[in-house]
Amino acid sequence: MKRRRQAAILDLVDRTAPSSQEDLRRRLTALGFSVTQATLSRDLRDLGLVKASADGAYHRPGADSTPPDVAIARLKHAIAEYLIGVDRSLQLVVLKTGMAQAQPLASAMDAARLDGVVGTIGGEDTVLVICRDAAASAAVAARIDRMAKG
Amino acid sequence: MKRRRQAAILDLVDRTAPSSQEDLRRRLTALGFSVTQATLSRDLRDLGLVKASADGAYHRPGADSTPPDVAIARLKHAIAEYLIGVDRSLQLVVLKTGMAQAQPLASAMDAARLDGVVGTIGGEDTVLVICRDAAASAAVAARIDRMAKG
DNA sequence: GCTCAGAGTGAATAAGTATGCACAGTTGCT
DNA sequence: AGCAACTGTGCATACTTATTCACTCTGAGC
Numbered sequence: 001m002k003r004r005r006q007a008a009i010l011d012l013v014d015r016t017a018p019s020s021q022e023d024l025r026r027r028l029t030a031l032g033f034s035v036t037q038a039t040l041s042r043d044l045r046d047l048g049l050v051k052a053s054a055d056g057a058y059h060r061p062g063a064d065s066t067p068p069d070v071a072i073a074r075l076k077h078a079i080a081e082y083l084i085g086v087d088r089s090l091q092l093v094v095l096k097t098g099m100a101q102a103q104p105l106a107s108a109m110d111a112a113r114l115d116g117v118v119g120t121i122g123g124e125d126t127v128l129v130i131c132r133d134a135a136a137s138a139a140v141a142a143r144i145d146r147m148a149k150g
Numbered sequence: 151m152k153r154r155r156q157a158a159i160l161d162l163v164d165r166t167a168p169s170s171q172e173d174l175r176r177r178l179t180a181l182g183f184s185v186t187q188a189t190l191s192r193d194l195r196d197l198g199l200v201k202a203s204a205d206g207a208y209h210r211p212g213a214d215s216t217p218p219d220v221a222i223a224r225l226k227h228a229i230a231e232y233l234i235g236v237d238r239s240l241q242l243v244v245l246k247t248g249m250a251q252a253q254p255l256a257s258a259m260d261a262a263r264l265d266g267v268v269g270t271i272g273g274e275d276t277v278l279v280i281c282r283d284a285a286a287s288a289a290v291a292a293r294i295d296r297m298a299k300g
Numbered sequence: 301g302c303t304c305a306g307a308g309t310g311a312a313t314a315a316g317t318a319t320g321c322a323c324a325g326t327t328g329c330t
Numbered sequence: 331a332g333c334a335a336c337t338g339t340g341c342a343t344a345c346t347t348a349t350t351c352a353c354t355c356t357g358a359g360c
Contacts, residue, residue, distance in 0.1 A: 038339075051201045191346095192348090304358090307355085318344085318346085321342090325337085
């Protein structure tokens with residue numbers, strides 16, 4: 001039973017992002033899995049799920065369901081926090097940060113999915129942003145500059 | 151005040167994975183930020199942090215807490231599934247995949263944090279793996295080859 | 301200066317989550 | 331069969347988190 005119930009939980013989490021264990025419990029009951037909140041608490045732990053403070057809902061870890069505007073807001077925050085300088089060359093943009101801060105900034109860049117960005121790599125104190133072409137990298141660099149001000 | 155406090159929160163979360171808002175509150179107080187749990191609840195939401203059911207602790211979303219062995223196993227799976235060919239040049243390793251499969255393979259590479267790998271970018275059908283140097287890229291390419299067989 | 305609107309906060313409390321304990325069902329051993 | 335060990339669960343309750351309401355502070359516009 002447990003096995004199938006947990007599969008159903010994953011499915012529900014992916015599709016409905018339940019906002020509480022009670023919410024989840026009701027949905028499960030509707031599917032014929034009737035359990036108590038206590039059991040769900042244990043199931044969620046077993047499944048390694050995560051509760052996002054932003055929306056109070058359960059999600060799979062890593063599944064980046066962050067709505068674009070939130071991702072952008074977070075990127076602004078990361079830029080304000082970590083960015084020291086911006087440079088670019090051809091289709092590349094290079095972001096300098098303090099030591100050990102490149103990784104979080106790179107994650108924020110990734111999540112924000114800026115237009116024209118192909119991918120991002122975080123080193124120790126440098127983030128390399130690969131863009132589609134030189135025009136895109138110019139646009140991205142400009143946009144980051146603006147975020148650094150705003 | 152809020153700005154700096156939230157920076158301190160991110161720092162504490164990265165370094166200590168606080169197990170509750172009370173825990174976090176005590177640590178912040180020690181740093182001279184004295185606030186109530188109510189404020190922390192709001193800060194955590196602003197920062198988009200996540201509470202993992204697995205350990206009951208706060209983390210950044212996406213911060214891959216997957217234990218290394220699991221990540222490696224997952225990478226093997228992704229390689230078996232997606233990888234078509236491996237090539238390398240200087241400090242770069244290039245992985246070819248079918249169309250639209252580069253991204254998941256790149257994620258798996260990232261999560262696995264192989265030795266000598268600086269970062270990974272997934273395009274459409276190509277994953278670019280940047281290594282520390284040529285020796286590292288040779289080692290990484292060899293390792294991936296072995297995984298493709300095993 | 302006065303007033304208003306908005307941001308930030310705390311105190312109290314409502315809402316949500318984790319867990320100690322007890323117990324039932326299984327499995328594997330003798 | 332008898333028994334111990336283990337797993338899964340519910341109930342009650344302790345613990346943790348979110349929210350409501352009231353208050354203060356700050357800056358903009360008169």
